[in-house]
Amino acid sequence: MEKIAKKAIISLYLDTRRELSDGTYPVKIQVFYGRQKLFNTGTYASAADFENSYKAAKPKGDRLKELKIELTSIVARANEVVDDLKVFTFEKFEKQLFATKQSLTNIIDHYKNYIEELDKNDQTGTSSSYLCSINSIIEFINSSRKNPIEVITFDMITPEFLNKYENWMIAQDNSRTTVGIYLRATRAIFNQAIEAGIIDKEIYPFKKYKIPTGKNTKKAIESPDLKKLFKADTRGNDYQEKAKAFWFFSYQCNGMNIRDISELKFKDLHGTYFSFLRHKTIRTTKEDPKPIIVPMTDYVKGVMEKYGNKKGRPNDYVFPIFVAGMDAKERHRVNQNFVRFINQHMKKLANANGMDIKGTMEARHSFTTQVTRKQGMEFAQEALGHTTLATTQNYWAGFQNETKKEMADMLMNFEEPKTKEKRQERIRQR
Structure with a gap:
């Protein structure tokens, strides 16, 4: 049985299997967690430059010093992602590593990613419900703005925000049942982000705010x-x-x-x-x-x-x-x-x-x-x-x-x- 490392091990790897026309090779992040997987960094270097910068204790010359700083920062960022992930998977690592800071904290992007996942699993009904949820929240936020916003960060969704949203939804002639359906989707997105270590559980608004529940009367015909x-x-x-x-x-x-x-x-x-x-x-x-x-x-x-x-x-x-x-x-x-x-x-x-x-x-x-x-x-x-x-x-x-x-x-x-x-x-x- 293969032994899994307690923590993912990060290093840089110069992929010399195929040389580019300018004599450089792609620098990749090498991740070992039970097995090895490589991720592109978008940085390229010759074999000599990689050896004399990243692997050198004291690179000579400004160009090699700058390259070492760049490569070292890539490793630091990868280790930071590993530390943030409560449960490591290669998929979560890749998604978080290459996401921008804005994307990581933008709840709209988290909705979009999950909707795509639901669509891939043919869960179209649930996907439609999540799409209605985020569209409704976006409409509420922009209802009092001249210039629509495209980023909604997690920390904007406070108990006060949710109470105002609920009142706005009811004023728009929506039922409490609909409000509950939409906000249970929001709660699920929060829980996913907390589990992935992307946001702090301290900003979780659903401890103080209670999602409304409709009566959902089931009528039977006699x-x-x-x-x-x-x-x-x-x-x-x-x-x-x-x-x-x-x-x-x-x-x-x-x-x-x-x-x-x-x-x-x-x-x-x-x-x-x-x-x-x-x-x-x-x-x-x-x-x-x-x-x-x-x-x-x-x-x-x-x-x-x-x-x-x-x-x-x-x-x-x-x-x-x-x-x-x-x-x-x-x-x-x-x-x-x-x-x-x-x-x-x-x-x-x-x-x-x-x-x-x-x-x-x-x-x-x-x-x-x-x-x-x-x-x-x-x-x-x-x-x-x-x-x-x-x-x-x-x-x-x-x-x-x-x-x-x-x-x-x-x-x-x-x-x-x-x-x-x-x-x-x-x-x-x-």
Whole structure:
């Protein structure tokens, strides 16, 4: 097993593998930390000058003395970066070594770097949220300035600043939930900079300032209204008919998010059921995520037959929402448009029938309410893909497939749930 040095060792290295036309070679920083890696410095020297300046105790002549000062300062800067890094990695070292002082303390640049990282990982939704966050902060700062600023240093973000920003956001008709989302992104950027040793934890403003939290009320539609909505007449309105079909598809398929419906592929179909991994948590779950199993009821099959692709290869999409070749940003944009389509036409359908529906998340919340009442919390947690409690996973494994199918079929029965006693009696009779 390779032994890792306790601290990165810095030295200069004259790379004589390829001589330049003027007889000089690139001077590189040589870093040893378990393994060796070279970094360009942008400085060049001949073999003689390198030997007689940097390696000499007392260089002769002003030119060699100046070269020694330059090379020594490069080493000093590299060692300073090593000392600042709490956890050394070659990537962090390189980024901090060649960043300007302004860039290191400019929170805008830290946002940009992290957004680029998120985009590389196809985390487009999170990337979009961080972009909205920094754009909002920039807009707030420049709202009272004639000349816009391009640098926002970490020490400008004080508790007083955050309170003023929160008040400004509310005055702009933003919700406390939105403020919370934006400032949790800011807090994460601060934490990253502190962990990397770029800023001092003493300037951390979130000890005194508390990020607001919205109530985030999860509205569920009760059985009578679900039944009324399901039977609502959409004849002659193809848009409302399609929106209703996908809303109830989400409802019956374990409260499946529209993004997961968009991502569904033919390889996920397994005859009597299909399975999927939640797009929202697939990158954030520490352990290998467990697929969510959804029985193929007649209703589910009907929606697939009417609105899905008739056939496809394993990696082809079931529904023609995404197409092959779309990048992450394009998929995010198309999915958002599809969600807006469903929300817009479901709201019109609901209003025409004396109901108020906000959007697709109510299908998920309604599923949660219905299945919790009819089958219990443990059943609902597994069906929703929640993996917080390991015992939930084990409990769900004990349910038979017939029970899962019965539960899925039951979702389209909008009568009031049976009493607890009757449900328990039915379970005992199995």
